[in-house]
Amino acid sequence: MPGDLPVMLDDLEELVLRESFSSDHDAVAASATVVAALGARHLGVRPEPIVVGGVTHLRWTFGTPRVLLLGHHDTVWPIGSLRTHPWSVTGGVARGPGVFDMKAGLVQMFHALRSIASADGVCVLVTGDEELGSRTSRDLIEQSARGCSATLVLEASADDGALKTARKGVSQYEVAVHGMAAHAGLEPEKGANAGVELAHQVLAIAAMADPEGSTTVTPTVMSAGTSRNTVPAEAAVAVDVRTADLAAQALVDVRMRALSPRLPGTRLAVTGGPNRPPMDAASSSALFKLAEQVANELGIGPLGGVPVGGASDGNFTAGIGCPTLDGLGAVGGGAHAAHEHVVVEEMPRRAALLARLVEAILEGRQ
Structure with missing residues (x-):
């Protein structure tokens, strides 16, 4: 079985201790240096670094x-999270920022590739x-992904180690409301x-959801106004x-772009749109069956497979027609939360x- 556990934990500690907050390009670049060195130790070659828009990506x-x-x-x-969520391994559980999503998956991937006879035909x-x-x-x-017969995504598993066989598509919007300021005490009627x-629009947006049809439409971050005694503009x-x-x-x-103002003197601006297409279950079905066979051959089955609401980069590979199986990374839980952990x-x-x-x-x- 590939992967000496003490070595895997040393590798995982190295990645977790190099914080890599997405919005901090310098931190991501420093993290890429550590990931590149770790990969080179296991794979025998350094990756191709690819910097786009200031963000560092790696490809082997x-x-x-x-x-x-x-x-x-x-x-x-955010950088500094190690102070409140330090790296630790206690009772067979590893903790630390990003340990589950998805630095353990990277460690597992490097150890897996190191163990196979030949990586010829693989892109990382x-x-x-x-x-x-x-x-x-x-x-x-x-x-x-184009030209590949399969994409295997090292995102963390679902509950109890289940693989992720379908993912919802994601769209992101911002609705800006433009009105007119006025003194809230002296002449509020002169404002818009x-x-x-915004309250009207939030209710209209929330009503677009169809939970029974697996569509969720959720207003999230909201803002309005500049001072307590001013009609918000x-x-x-x-x-x-x-x-x-x-x-x-x-x-x-279509419905988002059809939103219209209710109050005189206000206007709307809707920006954003689809970000990731859905990853349909059909894109993973053959790969999941193969994974079940492999797990049984290794004596580590049975495998579970579930659809999930969260999206990943696997949505993109499935979207262009490449068969995709997700959730092959760490087993644990608490992604993005204080209890993030890996078994x-x-x-x-x-x-x-x-x-x-x-x-x-x-x-x-x-």
Whole structure:
């Protein structure tokens, strides 16, 4: 079984201690240096560094790629989070910022590739802005997946180690309301209250959701006004949309752009749109069946597979027609939360699953 657990934990500690907050390009660049060195130790070659829009991504290419291994090294944790969420391994559980999402997945990936007879036909892509929507890496991801027969995503697993067989598509919007300021005590009637208009729009936006149809439309960050005694001239709301299929994603887009103001003197500006297409279950079905076979051969089955609401870069690879299986990374929980953790005894097993799955695809078993 690939992966000496003490070595894997040393590698994981090295990655976690190098904080990599997505919005800090210098921190992401420093993290890329550490990831590149770690990969080079295990794979024998250094990666191709690719900087787009100030964000550092890494790519290893072995021969003509047929399998893309996809991950990211950025995290949602601001620099300094180690002071409040320090690296630790206690009772078989590793903790620290980004340990589950998804630095343990990177460690497992490097150990898996080190264990196979030949990596010929494999491309490894580790991006630096996944947590921000992959604005600078989307083209790179799609380019790397084209021509491949499979993409395996090293994002963390779902509950109980289940693989992620489908993901919702994501759209992101901002609705800005423009009104007119006035003194709230002397002449409020001369203003056009952007805050009140925003309240109308928030209710209209929330009503677009269809939970039974797996569509969620969620107003999130809101702002309005500049002082307590002034009619707000400006207001805004961010909107998070999750849909199971492209038709639903397009329908919400039409409805968002059709929003209209209710109060005289106000106007709206809607920006944003679809960010990631849905990852349909059909894109993962054959790969999941193969993963089940491999897990049984290794004696580490049975595997679970579930659809999830969160998105990943696997949405992009599935969106261009490359068969994609996600959630092959760490087993644990608490992504983005204070209780983020990894069950360390699962790390060698997950590395073994990945190694044999890559070999099976390269052997043409898919």
